[in-house]
Amino acid sequence: MSKVALVTGAGQGIGEAIAHRLVKDGFQVSLIGRHLEKVQRVANDINANGGEAIAIRADVAKRDEVFAAVKATKEAFGDLNVIVNNAGVAPTTPIMAVTEDDMNWTWGINVNGVVWGTQAATEAFKELGHGGKIINATSQAGVEGNENLTVYGSTKFAIRGITQTTAKELAQFGITVNAFAPGIVKTPMMWDIAHEVGQNAGKDDEWGMAQFSDGIALGRLSEPEEIASVVSFLSSDDSNYVTGQTIIVDGGMVFH
Numbered sequence: 001m002s003k004v005a006l007v008t009g010a011g012q013g014i015g016e017a018i019a020h021r022l023v024k025d026g027f028q029v030s031l032i033g034r035h036l037e038k039v040q041r042v043a044n045d046i047n048a049n050g051g052e053a054i055a056i057r058a059d060v061a062k063r064d065e066v067f068a069a070v071k072a073t074k075e076a077f078g079d080l081n082v083i084v085n086n087a088g089v090a091p092t093t094p095i096m097a098v099t100e101d102d103m104n105w106t107w108g109i110n111v112n113g114v115v116w117g118t119q120a121a122t123e124a125f126k127e128l129g130h131g132g133k134i135i136n137a138t139s140q141a142g143v144e145g146n147e148n149l150t151v152y153g154s155t156k157f158a159i160r161g162i163t164q165t166t167a168k169e170l171a172q173f174g175i176t177v178n179a180f181a182p183g184i185v186k187t188p189m190m191w192d193i194a195h196e197v198g199q200n201a202g203k204d205d206e207w208g209m210a211q212f213s214d215g216i217a218l219g220r221l222s223e224p225e226e227i228a229s230v231v232s233f234l235s236s237d238d239s240n241y242v243t244g245q246t247i248i249v250d251g252g253m254v255f256h
């Protein structure tokens with residue numbers, strides 16, 4: 001019988017790549033995003049190519065919407081085995097420009113979203129009478145401090161902490177909790193950051209390389225699929241004895 005995975009922020013970028021990879025691994029997938037048309041496009045693509053996907057609109061910052069999305073997934077597929085708390089936002093904010101709204105908005109999505117996803121999935125796993133896997137998106141910026149990323153980086157450090165605390169708390173229910181920490185990945189998020197700091201559209205890869213290539217041991221940016229392959233491992237039985245860990249997938253930007 002196939003397993004069921006829910007992926008947040010699955011309408012583009014890393015989340016979209018994770019959705020396709022988990023379908024290839026045999027999962028039925030539930031794709032969650034703020035904009036229904038974006039997750040519906042990915043679901044249509046999967047369904048047209050022999051996979052099974054549903055699309056659900058939800059804002060991960062809103063606890064009720066996350067719980068409703070998990071419930072709808074359980075009802076549609078009759079099971080839930082994996083949640084990937086992938087949705088995130090990445091404002092660039094020099095410390096002296098940080099506002100209360102910046103903090104609340106970014107923490108609401110990146111950190112609260114992970115907490116709501118963890119709670120909703122845990123409740124569903126318990127109702128279903130089995131364990132499960134919770135997988136959170138952190139970042140190299142949550143492993144090492146990055147200039148102008150105090151707001152974003154602080155959320156990603158927090159996610160690593162939540163991954164450790166919940167791994168200890170939920171192990172008794174057969175639930176593992178792990179995180180993946182990408183480096184610089186070719187997705188719309190990175191291009192948005194490039195544009196925020198005043199770069200021209202169309203030069204995004206060059207901008208990324210100019211900013212980060214010195215720090216990337218492998219000398220290139222990451223493809224979203226390279227992050228998805230690590231999530232594939234964390235979603236599989238091969239990772240059953242791994243919990244509380246952050247797997248850094250950054251081409252060698254930081255070593256911890």
Ligand SMILES: NC(=O)C1=CN([C@@H]2O[C@H](COP(=O)(O)OP(=O)(O)OC[C@H]3O[C@@H](n4cnc5c(N)ncnc54)[C@H](O)[C@@H]3O)[C@@H](O)[C@H]2O)C=CC1
Nearest residue numbers: 009013014034059060087088137139182184185187188189
């Ligand atoms: N692209 C990169 O270089 C890196 C990305 N990451 C992390 O990986 C994750 C995915 O990043 P990307 O695919 O690059 O980002 P992206 O911006 O390309 O895609 C993120 C998706 O999440 C959705 N989303 C945002 N806020 C949401 C909310 N409140 N509720 C539901 N969905 C929401 C967006 O609509 C978008 O479809 C994020 O958590 C990000 O912080 C970590 C390290 C590097």
Ligand SMILES: CC(=O)C(C)=O
Nearest residue numbers: 090139140141183184
């Ligand atoms: C977006 C991100 O996670 C970076 C720059 O590390």
